[in-house]
Amino acid sequence: MSRLDARAVAGGTSQTSLIERAARSCVRVIRGRYTRRPAAVLCGPGNNGADGWAIARLLRAADWPVTVYTLTPQKDLTGAAGQVAKGSGLTAEPLRAFRPEAAGLVIDALFGAGLSRPLVGDARGALDSLAEAAVPVVAIDLPSGVDGATGSVLGTAARAEVTVTFHAPKPGHLLSPGLGLRGELVVTDIGLPQDAEPDAHWNGPCLWTLPVPERDTHKYARGAVLVFGGPRIAGGAARLSAHGAARIGAGAVTVASPEEALDIYAAHLDAIMVKPVTDAASAKRLIEASKAKALVIGPGAGRTDATRSHVLAALETRVPIVVDADALTVFEDDPDTLMQALHEKAVLTPHIGEFGRVFPDIQGDKLSMTAAAAARAGTTVLLKGADTVISTPSRVPVINTSGTPWLATAGAGDVLTGAIAGLMAQGLGAHDAACAGAYLHGLAGQRGGRGVTADDLPGLLREAGRAVATR
Ligand SMILES: NC(=O)C1=CN([C@@H]2O[C@H](COP(=O)(O)OP(=O)(O)OC[C@H]3O[C@@H](n4cnc5c(N)ncnc54)[C@H](O)[C@@H]3O)[C@@H](O)[C@H]2O)[C@@H](O)CC1
Ligand SMILES: Nc1ncnc2c1ncn2[C@@H]1O[C@H](COP(=O)(O)OP(=O)(O)O)[C@@H](O)[C@H]1O
Ligand SMILES: [K+]
Incomplete structure (x- = not known):
């Protein structure tokens, strides 16, 4: 019984x-x-x-x-x-x-x-x-x-x-x-x-509340996001994250670009600002100067020493952050360093391949794996898929199924990363931002349906947010 x-x-x-x-x-x-x-x-x-x-x-x-x-x-x-x-x-x-x-x-x-x-x-x-x-x-x-x-x-x-x-x-x-x-x-x-205390919650708007700007707000109070961009050949991923953050309601979004790629980022972005970044010290200065309330690192970042040092510098500032893609993979040979640097305002957003690189010994069913990873990381882990699982130490895990197989399209995950950061910048905690971001991202995919691409998702994210928000 x-x-x-x-x-x-x-x-x-x-x-x-x-x-x-x-x-x-x-x-x-x-x-x-x-x-x-x-x-x-x-x-x-x-x-x-x-x-x-x-x-x-x-x-x-x-x-x-x-x-x-x-x-x-x-x-x-x-x-x-x-x-x-x-x-x-x-x-x-x-x-x-x-x-x-x-x-x-x-x-x-x-x-x-x-x-x-x-x-x-x-x-x-x-x-x-x-x-x-x-x-x-x-x-x-x-x-x-x-x-x-x-x-x-x-x-x-x-x-x-x-x-x-x-x-x-x-x-x-x-x-x-x-x-x-x-x-x-x-x-x-x-x-x-x-x-x-159920074993898991089914993700939906009853679990979180979307932030609403105050009447007398300004763009930085609405939430600023800094997205670390990668080399010019892979810049699309960071741009998708930046659009995801903006379309979920962040007030000011900046891409931190390597010097060599500044022109290409600038040529492709209008409402999103572009600023140069060189080394770890300049990354920290830029986080402060951009008034960032949330950071994104990983999409298209490149599997390089620069990415690794930017991740560690960004984590040192303790500004809320989403760590994704290459920013996870660069710690494949040394996941302990990442684990030690993480704090409770970070969200890790691996797909199953990236998960295996940073948590190579964690196996089993998806719910237990994600819980074990969150316990080790000491923060929120969102493991992607048709059944996205979000686990945070001492919170009931959440399973998101709002998506559609049409979301299995290159770059979709980059938009999700930006969306979560955009919500954190507006004041949601790591767990709620991951849940709300995953839900709206899935809904955006559903609205797009057949043939949706990652380029469509930020606009659809805006529609999904409007459909769910009360104001
Ligand atoms: N709270 C609820 O969720 C309610 C549950 N009810 C029903 O009760 C069910 C659970 O009942 P039970 O706990 O009796 O479990 P089940 O009826 O699912 O199965 C248990 C029985 O199957 C045997 N068994 C298990 N695996 C087997 C296998 N591979 N091959 C052969 N036999 C196997 C067990 O020895 C046991 O006799 C629920 O799934 C639901 O349908 C409802 O009746 C009322 C309310
Ligand atoms: N079959 C599916 N059903 C629903 N959502 C899916 C499915 N496959 C992938 N997704 C979603 O699409 C996104 C893909 O992200 P990711 O694997 O990082 O790809 P990319 O790196 O190309 O962006 C994730 O949000 C994931 O949950
Ligand atoms: K049955």
């Missing part, structure tokens, strides 16, 4: 009434989306299976042709599944008799939160054949085989058209490959108590 179930049961709600509420909410979703048709309900031995039996009974009462397929022989079922099966008045077929093509809809209630080992035998056979079939699947709580804590697949799992879960999403609904297998996610309230 899950922690939440146990608390609900202790609070006086019986397990069978929780199952009844869960089943009623599933049937509401099923009947709201599908016309009456032959339904196959696959039931496991635990409470997920009990939900399945109750769903079968309710669909039968609504005159649907229903066949229950059980993994455990019906007479051997114990606990809630045994009780609900007995009260259903239905007789099940063995799971090995299940043929997906005979059904118009399959209800997958084999395993949910209690899955504890890889699927084998009849359960595996049934789900393998279901995964190959074209029939729509509604998963109860989770697509069976998906680990609710990590999103990984234990053996096999069939893609659902809709997944109905209870109370709140689980990490397994938000992390790949579970994210791609669960289809539309419907979260229903069955009266479970509020969870004091």
Whole structure:
């Protein structure tokens, strides 16, 4: 029994009434989306299976042709599944008799939160054949085989058209490959108590508030950002970051350019200022002179000693900073130096390749990996992907899924880096800026859709911010 179930049961709600509420909410979703048709309900031995039996009974009462397929022989079922099966008045077929093509809809209630080992035998056979079939699947709580804590697949799992879960999403609904297998996610309230500390939050505007400028503000009070630019051949990345920072509302954005690239940055930028930087001392002077409230370093910076020394100089000033791309990679041979220099106003934004360079020994599922990295870095780590995870020491981790595969386009990450810095410059803390930046960046990608490029994203970021902001 899950922690939440146990608390609900202790609070006086019986397990069978929780199952009844869960089943009623599933049937509401099923009947709201599908016309009456032959339904196959696959039931496991635990409470997920009990939900399945109750769903079968309710669909039968609504005159649907229903066949229950059980993994455990019906007479051997114990606990809630045994009780609900007995009260259903239905007789099940063995799971090995299940043929997906005979059904118009399959209800997958084999395993949910209690899955504890890889699927084998009849359960595996049934789900393998279901995964190959074209029939729509509604998963109860989770697509069976998906680990609710990590999103990984234990053996096999069939893609659902809709997944109905209870109370709140689980990490397994938000992390790949579970994210791609669960289809539309419907979260229903069955009266479970509020969870004091969930394993993760699903990123969204209820977790943070976008900054709004005061009436009598000025451009530096709105937040100044300094972006370290790289050599002329790679200048686009820093420019994308700079536009990202500006379009999310920073008041003044400057690119710090190597002397040799000043002309090219200046020719490509209008509202964004350009200033020269030479060595670590000049970097520190420029951070002060530009009144920077947040820094960006890494996109297109180059894997050079200059990048490394600028990172360390920038971190010494303790100005909020986003460390990305080359600024991470230059510490590949010596990640401890970076770890020691970091402070709690820094955000690291690696993709999985960069992550492996600075945290080579950290492995496992994405949620645990990001948490371990944040603990070591002593600050916020945002690990990118379709399922972006944001972890900060002593904060509940956050999973962002607001994006779209169209964001897998060169330079998209550079815009995200700038957006996070832009929010930090406007006063958000590292964790909230990373969360809000990732959410708006994903929304911008969605608004762009097919064929969106990184050049489009800053403008779309502005639209996304306008859609989410209250003022
Ligand atoms: N708070 C909630 O979230 C609620 C949960 N309910 C349901 O209860 C489910 C959790 O129930 P349980 O904790 O009983 O767990 P499950 O029903 O997911 O599975 C546990 C059972 O499956 C067996 N099992 C695990 N892995 C197996 C494998 N690979 N092969 C064969 N057998 C395996 C276990 O020994 C145990 O008998 C949820 O997923 C949900 O469907 C609802 O009934 C009501 C409210
Ligand atoms: N399949 C996907 N679905 C949603 N977002 C994605 C997907 N692939 C990449 N992204 C997002 O696109 C951005 C890519 O960043 P990154 O890997 O740094 O690329 P680049 O270095 O080219 O900018 C990240 O914000 C990432 O989360
Ligand atoms: K299931």
